Amino acid sequence: MFFSSWQDIGRVLLIGLLSYASLVLFLRISGKRTLSKMNAFDLVVTVALGSTLATILLNKKVSLAEGLTAFTLLIGLQYIVAWLSVRSSKFSELIKSNPDLLYYQGSFISSSLRKNRVLEVEVLQAARAQGISSLKDVEAVVLETDGNISVIKKSSFSSSSTLSNVSQKKS
Template structure:
């Protein structure tokens, strides 16, 4: 029955390690700022998984000390912070570790080639348009899949309102006429 129940010493040690590592992660998060667990790029997601693995190892494994966990967490969070600084100042590195936003729809027309690149179905796109309260496809100025995987819908009911090019800065997949499909 040892595999179901543990000794009180083991349970107490586990609870204490969980409490301490919880406090440590709060301190590290406060030091590194809000970006640590905000909307995640694929790189940030991988770091978050690694942090979770370290937390679990420290709490549940008798072979990993609290100090080892603190050092590992500190290294990962520091690396994440350094990489975010490098990404901000050196764009080629940002493109290396981050996804690029991709245009999925422009001026009421779906960009099917771009949708295929990200394996996005028409039904998913239509669902996102409904979530954004689009009533007519002619209202849609642009739909973009962001670096985080979120889908942004830029729309206006006033046909005279023009999409500012600045909002498409850094977005790939701007159309050549060959990948535009007129939607019904």
């Protein structure tokens, strides 16, 4: 239970070193986007890569070649989806969500809060996390495509560019 054999430890060390080095190489080749968290799909790929690495390390039934094939498949699919998203607006709309405005110029947007299952207290928490004590100092709060909440202070607000891609449906 606490120790099987030195051979098992050696396998984990050798396979771990080789799979980790291969993953780093694959990620360098595929580019920064592979581990970005721009949207839910990117996050899923990142988690899947971590899970695959753990499986290669700890499951004796999974060979290094099988694990590296899984890395290649995940990174390749992520690359193809990102490539298609950049080149096809219809595909991009299918894969990606848009940021949503949760609070704007002194008012919560209740339809957007409901649609995204966000509570007003969570918006307030996001403001406090950025050192803002009152929503009087906030121009807008946006739920980004990666699930993060961005708080835009009144002093740093530029009406023409900052919110240009955000759904601005007020209820």
